[in-house]
Structures are given as structure tokens and as C-alpha cells.
Amino acid sequence: MSGWIFASPIAPPNRRPGSVRHQAALRIEQVLFDLTVELWRTQPFAVHDLAHLPTSLREQLTAYSAAIDGRLPAETAHIFLSCWSRLYGLLCMEILHQLDFAYTDLEPVFEECLRDLAVALGIDDTAA
Secondary structure (H helix, E strand, C coil), X not given: CHHHHHCCCCCCHHHCCCCHHHHHHHHHXXXXXXXXXXXXXXXXXXXXXXXXXXXXXXXXXXXXXXXXXXXXXXXXXXXXXXXXXHHHHHHHHHHCCCCCCCCCCCHHHHHHHHHHHHHHCCCCHHHC
């Protein structure tokens, strides 16, 4: 069942199917997205100038920002998507047992990942 949700392809925004597994994946993403938007609105974090990125990536980030109605500027969307791909990738690898060869307990790996994401999002994790 977990592979059904985590390993299913996601259609581009202009072709969003209504399948149950697609909707489940979107709900998972939406949690981090909403938190990032709220954080950006209330406590903007440092972002990098996109000029150093390849043109294609800049164009894609600009298009994504427009697709989400500008709720995150392209520079901020880049951070969100980087955080999301790292977290989701780690979740997928755990659920599909792709790290069993090295880890018997992924909790410290997740904690390290979350600390790194907190830094990227300008959150002081020592305050918690």
C-alpha cells in the first residue's frame, strides 16, 4: 500500500488526475507547502539569487511560482522544492526499504534531515 502512494508518478499541474493515490501524495506535499508559505509570510528567510542557476531551472521555478499564484516567489519556491524533494525522497527510501542495507533505525537520519531543513527555512531549532 505505501509503495502505491509514494512510488506513483505525479502528473504535471495542468493534468492533475483525481486518483486516490495522486490526492494522497498532494495532501502530504500540501502540509510542507502550507507551512513554508506561512513561514515565508510571517518570518521571511534568506533566499539565494537565482541568477547562478541554469536558465531552464530559473524558468521552471518562475512557472511554478505562477502556477501557485505567487504564494512563493521563485527563489522561495526553489528552497521549498529542495526541502520537499529531500524529505519526500527520504520518506520514499524508507517506505520502500531502500536504505535497509545501511540503517536499522532511520529516526536519527530523519532528525538530521529536519535540522537541515530548519536551517534552510531560517528556523532556529534550538528554540524548540
